[in-house]
Amino acid sequence: MSAAPQKTKAGAEKIDVTVSAVVPLNELVTRFEFRRTDGRPFPPFSAGAHTVVEMNDDGRTRLNPYSLMSDPADTSTYAISVRRDDQGRGGSLYLHTHVGVGDRLTLSYPVNLFPLDLRGRKHVFLAGGIGITPFMAMIAHLDRMGGAWELHYACRSKALGTYAEDLMQAHPTRAHVYYDDQNQRIALEDLLDGQPLGTHVYVCGPKGMIDWVHTTAAAHGWPDENVHSEEFLAPQPGTPFEVYLSRSDITIQVGESESLLEAIERCGVDAPFLCRGGACGQCETDVVEAEGTFEHRDHWLDDDEHASGKKIMPCVSRFDGKKLVLDR
């Protein structure tokens, strides 16, 4: 028998927290700080980790992943910075409009899909917009270790440059900020040129930026192993569809604004998950039968697997067609 407690529910273990501070940073981004409701210290996390925030929005459970951006060495507080997405499905909007100091929420234990490779001799961080958040924790970690790093942070404008001023003030030689509205751009090719052997580059931002960094680094002869990226996808709304879950023997309806995973959970089936953003691979599900087209949106399955029609990631991907049977 294993010594570890057996998990009865899907997802990571959970922590009850109380909101200890709500700090608006600019028009779009607000920082939420949490303490444990039971007063104990938080489990330590490794820089780059995220937590899944569970919100009870009028009976509907919302589960959104956010990078932990507080100092990993501080076990009294966890903090996330949330960009309000007015066009999104409402999780970030709910946090911005409904959550205040003293409110109780549930967080998952931290899960790290974007860790620092501590074998690296030097770490180059490339952030786009709200993609700055994991790097806040990484910078705190490397500063304590005396590690070599530099940050190149592209944001829309001075007004929307979350933490940009703080970073430039604290690290005048290491933090570089580029404002889109002033036509400043990260000179990626120059930046990759001449980095010492053993340098790792990390990118967090929009998909276009991530692809740009992977492609440019590969063309410069950087090994894949030295290029790290993280992009959380939010499930996109789509046409409602019907799914038969063969193991549970039920037929469920997936609504327009919910994900397949959320529909499975709503119908009482305990499906595995961790990141809920198409990155971790935990919710990978076998397709038993399908007549129609898949709308694959994850980063987990490769192109061949997407084309095979044998697997689906229900956290972000959808289906359009007559019939879908999943092994769940």
Next chain:
Amino acid sequence: MSRFQFPESIRSRPIYGTLEPRPGKAHLMIADVEGAEALLDLAALDADLVRRAHIIYIPKGTGETHIETLRALGPAQLHVAPSFEASVQRIRRVLSDAHMGLQIYLAGTEGLMGRSQAEAMQAGIPHSAIQTEHRGSVARRVQCVHCKGITEDVLTDPFVCAHCGLNLFVRDHYSRRLAAFQGVCIDAEDPGNVPEPVELYK
């Protein structure tokens, strides 16, 4: 026998590929003996790449056979060394001056590729990003797990440790850090009961 297909083995045993041109800012090629033929094949695929390369070549006892053909490829630098030990200072210097975007191509015996790879890993390059192609002898570099001494060019199994004299069974268990296979005493329980040595891969 210049190309040898190693039989499938445990996960620890290194697997070698075929050198292919890769984009990069600088190209370091290290080869011994018949490994030169792999560089000639690479040049046939991309002559320009080899013209930009720094080649370190260790002919060992084979004399001048491949030196002139390598020189004819017109590499940016061609350094001929009598042994790996004699070239290791140069390899380290090249790696310490190098930047990201350096591609490494290793060709020849397992000992040469393993030791070069260990130097490159020390410099910060992941082993999986280093290209290798086996050519020539199937002799192995083996570490005695008892005395920790390393015997080069082991051709038979079992063999006698060059350092402590134990009879060693050659395992496929490999250390990337040491660039050596592990040799374990074969007659510990019944000293002197040693099977007849057989040539590796015969």
